[in-house]
Amino acid sequence: MFTDLLGQHFVHTALLAGAVVAVVAGAIGVFVVTRGLSFAVHAISELGFTGTTGALVLGLDPVLGLVGGSLVVGASLGALSLRGRERDSAIGAVLAFGLGVGVLFLSLYQGYATAATNLLFGSIVGVNDAQLRQIAIVAAIVLVALALLYRPLYFAAIDPEVAAARGVPVNALSVAIFLLVALTTAEAIQVVGVLLVLTLVITPAAAAQRLTVRPALTFLLSIGIALVATEGGILLSLAKSWPTSFFISSISFAFYAAARVWSAARKT
Amino acid sequence: MTAPVVSVEQLALRFGDRELWHGLSFDVERGEFLAVLGPNGAGKTSLLRILLGRLEPSEGRVALDRDSIGYVPQQRVFDRDLPLRGRELVRFGLDGHRWGFGRLAAPDRRRVDEAVAAVGATALADTPLGLLSGGEQQRLRVAQALVSNPSLLLADEPLLSLDLAYQQVIVRLLDERRRSAGTPVVFVTHDVNPILSAVDRVLYLGPGGWAIGPVDEVLTTETLSRLYGAEIDVLRVRGRVVVVGTPDAEHVHHVH
Numbered sequence: 055m056f057t058d059l060l061g062q063h064f065v066h067t068a069l070l071a072g073a074v075v076a077v078v079a080g081a082i083g084v085f086v087v088t089r090g091l092s093f094a095v096h097a098i099s100e101l102g103f104t105g106t107t108g109a110l111v112l113g114l115d116p117v118l119g120l121v122g123g124s125l126v127v128g129a130s131l132g133a134l135s136l137r138g139r140e141r142d143s144a145i146g147a148v149l150a151f152g153l154g155v156g157v158l159f160l161s162l163y164q165g166y167a168t169a170a171t172n173l174l175f176g177s178i179v180g181v182n183d184a185q186l187r188q189i190a191i192v193a194a195i196v197l198v199a200l201a202l203l204y205r206p207l208y209f210a211a212i213d214p215e216v217a218a219a220r221g222v223p224v225n226a227l228s229v230a231i232f233l234l235v236a237l238t239t240a241e242a243i244q245v246v247g248v249l250l251v252l253t254l255v256i257t258p259a260a261a262a263q264r265l266t267v268r269p270a271l272t273f274l275l276s277i278g279i280a281l282v283a284t285e286g287g288i289l290l291s292l293a294k295s296w297p298t299s300f301f302i303s304s305i306s307f308a309f310y311a312a313a314r315v316w317s318a319a320r321k322t
Numbered sequence: 323m324t325a326p327v328v329s330v331e332q333l334a335l336r337f338g339d340r341e342l343w344h345g346l347s348f349d350v351e352r353g354e355f356l357a358v359l360g361p362n363g364a365g366k367t368s369l370l371r372i373l374l375g376r377l378e379p380s381e382g383r384v385a386l387d388r389d390s391i392g393y394v395p396q397q398r399v400f401d402r403d404l405p406l407r408g409r410e411l412v413r414f415g416l417d418g419h420r421w422g423f424g425r426l427a428a429p430d431r432r433r434v435d436e437a438v439a440a441v442g443a444t445a446l447a448d449t450p451l452g453l454l455s456g457g458e459q460q461r462l463r464v465a466q467a468l469v470s471n472p473s474l475l476l477a478d479e480p481l482l483s484l485d486l487a488y489q490q491v492i493v494r495l496l497d498e499r500r501r502s503a504g505t506p507v508v509f510v511t512h513d514v515n516p517i518l519s520a521v522d523r524v525l526y527l528g529p530g531g532w533a534i535g536p537v538d539e540v541l542t543t544e545t546l547s548r549l550y551g552a553e554i555d556v557l558r559v560r561g562r563v564v565v566v567g568t569p570d571a572e573h574v575h576h577v578h
């Protein structure tokens with residue numbers, strides 16, 4: 055039964071889509087963790103939900119609403135360039151309001167409730183060829199942008215004052231990273247769902263940072279963990295018909311827990 | 323006479339109703355060591371931010387080449403789990419503003435090594451930044467500011483949390499550099515004593531005005547009493563400057 059499934063086209067599509075999303079999420083996760091943007095990612099993802107339900111109500115392409123919603127929130131958070139506690143509370147306020155609107159859209163939407171469930175918890179095995187193409191294009195955009203912006207982005211993340219003094223456009227980069235995070239989030243939602251985006255965008259990078267202080271190695275480890283979690287999760291869910299998102303988040307979390315134990319043991 | 327490296331004309335800074343200073347005018351010449359002194363809230367850091375182009379003055383203008391500034395910011399301790407080594411922090415001072423990943427060519431790697439060695443931090447270069455003490459991080463920040471071979475150095479309390487020995491290392495380093503390479507130093511500090519041997523002029527930002535000139539003209543009972551509008555005593559004790567009577571305890575020029 056399991057080997058039969060492995061021959062199916064939809065399984066190949068799912069594995070490919072998962073791999074693409076894992077690479078992007080693992081890479082951008084390092085910047086997200088370094089800048090302390092975990093909560094912002096969660097907000098962008100939940101407001102992607104609002105955008106999608108809005109699109110469903112209006113009869114538009116839900117992916118369009120997803121990307122649109124994420125980008126609007128990402129751009130405004132980036133432009134405000136808030137810091138610390140103020141950013142936390144502003145995000146909390148916007149997030150709560152946006153979710154409220156999403157609940158309204160959902161109740162107005164007369165279609166199948168599964169659309170909403172898929173959105174919240176992911177539906178990787180439902181990805182079709184057209185979606186896979188979309189995911190690959192967006193992933194390429196994000197990866198090229200990250201590679202191009204790598205040094206100034208890292209500099210601005212750890213040391214914004216000095217970076218600005220050296221002529222790094224700190225504010226423009228803040229908008230840029232939020233837009234890239236928004237695009238990545240919209241991708242990850244299609245694999246693991248709104249509620250579990252953090253398992254691909256935060257957890258692998260957080261685990262990687264426990265294991266090394268070399269920037270290049272941090273990226274490779276983060277991408278590697280995201281890949282193992284996603285592909286492993288998809289395969290496990292074929293063998294045992296529990297939700298894919300459960301397996302992905304469990305594998306990802308296992309890496310994180312192990313990394314914490316390992317780094318604690320090394321220090322003593 | 324070459325043109326000044328920094329030229330400040332009729333600068334004023336106000337936050338709401340509160341005016342920090344107005345009519346502030348001075349030049350910084352090549353090779354000059356200028357100390358900026360004053361009580362907390364006098365706008366010392368704001369002046370640096372104006373020079374950096376990060377803050378708009380309420381009035382006046384500044385002229386300087388912003389492409390080649392070495393900057394040591396006021397200390398902000400790095401997070402413990404920051405995935406970055408000291409060497410990379412210094413390296414960012416060299417090429418952190420350029421696009422892409424970038425591999426460091428051999429001559430650049432040597433420059434980073436030399437900058438790290440100059441602040442006595444070679445043994446720290448491969449340690450995660452977050453595990454270094456505040457003083458160790460501060461030394462690497464000075465190395466970062468110098469590695470790009472800047473034509474102007476702006477430093478905001480760079481001696482904070484350094485022990486006396488390393489205070490002297492940093493001061494000697496900046497002093498040598500401005501003599502050999504002509505890089506002027508604008509040095510914000512609350513304590514003039516560690517830099518007394520190096521400093522050419524002092525800019526004092528007081529609550530009742532500002533004054534600029536050599537230490538012996540500005541750090542006097544008469545000048546500071548005028549700037550504070552109160553009786554201030556300036557004493558010289560064993561070659562150190564001690565200011566008595568400022569309302570701001572932070573500002574007392576401690577005798578170590």
